[in-house]
Amino acid sequence: MKIGIVILNWNGLALLQRYLPSVVLHSQEHTVYVADNASTDASLSWVKEQYPSVKIIEMDENRGYAGGYNVALRSVDEEIICLLNNDIEVTENWLAPITTLFRSDVTIAAAQPLLLDDKRRTHFEYAGAAGGYLDRLAYPYCRGRIFDQVEENHQQYNDSTNLDWASGAALFVKKKAFLEVGALDEAYFAHQEEIDLCWRLRHAGYKIAIATDATVYHLGGGTLAALNPRKTFYNFRNSLYNIVKNDHSANWLGILFLRMVLDGLAGLQFLFKAKPAHFMAILKAHASFYGGLRTMLQKRQEVKRYAKKTSTKPEVFSIVYQFFVKNRSNYQSVK
Known part of the structure; x- marks a missing residue:
């Protein structure tokens, strides 16, 4: 091979x-x-x-x-x-x-x-x-x-x-x-x-x-450093794209809404940490997401055409809750 x-x-x-x-x-x-x-x-x-x-x-x-x-x-x-x-x-x-x-x-x-x-x-x-x-x-x-x-x-x-x-x-x-x-x-x-x-x-x-x-x-960060607002933009926008394209559950719209609320809270956290560029990156990510939403909905239907009926349930409902509320910071403690 x-x-x-x-x-x-x-x-x-x-x-x-x-x-x-x-x-x-x-x-x-x-x-x-x-x-x-x-x-x-x-x-x-x-x-x-x-x-x-x-x-x-x-x-x-x-x-x-x-x-x-x-x-x-x-x-x-x-x-x-x-x-x-x-x-x-x-x-x-x-x-x-x-x-x-x-x-x-x-x-x-x-x-x-x-x-x-x-x-x-x-x-x-x-x-x-x-x-x-x-x-x-x-x-x-x-x-x-x-x-x-x-x-x-x-x-x-x-x-x-x-x-x-x-x-x-x-x-x-x-x-x-x-x-x-x-x-x-x-x-x-x-x-x-x-x-x-x-x-x-x-x-x-x-x-x-x-x-x-x-x-x-x-090495990591060889092309785009972790603190670069462009990385924040792509990560937030593309994660929303992933939900629209690939979450085929009955309550995917609720999941998308909750995720966008959490994105807003993340943006406020960036403001409190005096990182306005990252706050703006999240706003731009959401604007770009809405701009591409129609295309992503079309791609969702394309994926559904070959998707199997079987699906696996995620081990964790909210890693945000586990990390920031329960203070669990390693895989063994959250799974």
Whole structure:
């Protein structure tokens, strides 16, 4: 089973110089691609000179995470594709557990490795930790990370388990299943596209999994820092998109309303913390959400056409309540 490892890049020369060597070194039986989102730095010339074995996919404009990968994956023939951030250091033999996992169950369509923090290697990394889940209100959380509280890794999550979503920082997906559910939604541009994709894969009857014996180290914030209001904008808007497209329960409108109320409270909290730019980002996120609502309702009907009747009940109704009211800040305490 061959894997196509696709690294999306935009003006990331320094990150490629730091992280690409480990990917090339530890992926020699597979194919490494750099998909470039119209960089203006020396990224491509450096890759071509230093790593001629790496295949280059060039795009004529910055299409973001979703659009960039959708274009790039048309040029990738491998059965399994890894969507890998350009700020990931991989470890020796990291791909063997992944191929074993996919061979073990044909219903697995997407998976991730264990994500540890490159800046603090004893701890999980925010973007995916030991696998992602959603509460009833579509707030994402992870085994190893609740909101901004990240746990130290004591191998407490080394068991195999089904996930709600796998991290887009190092997302392995079957190309056939990826195309079957319509690829990544380019309306998202950045952030939470992998959650939407995995939710649609689950609707189609596939499983999302983790190979905990495969480890990578993620720098995080390599493209858009955590404190950037643009990240706040995308996360809030795209999370609402996820509910409209993928929550097919009878009371989804009530869930959407409650979520928007909680968004308002989050905005007030930003104001109290003297972060007006993030408050404005939430307002803009809601305005953009209303602007795209009609399109998302159409996509909801598209998903319903292939969705199975089976569904899983979220382990947690409200991670916000568990974290801010019950003061529970790790996965074991909230599940």
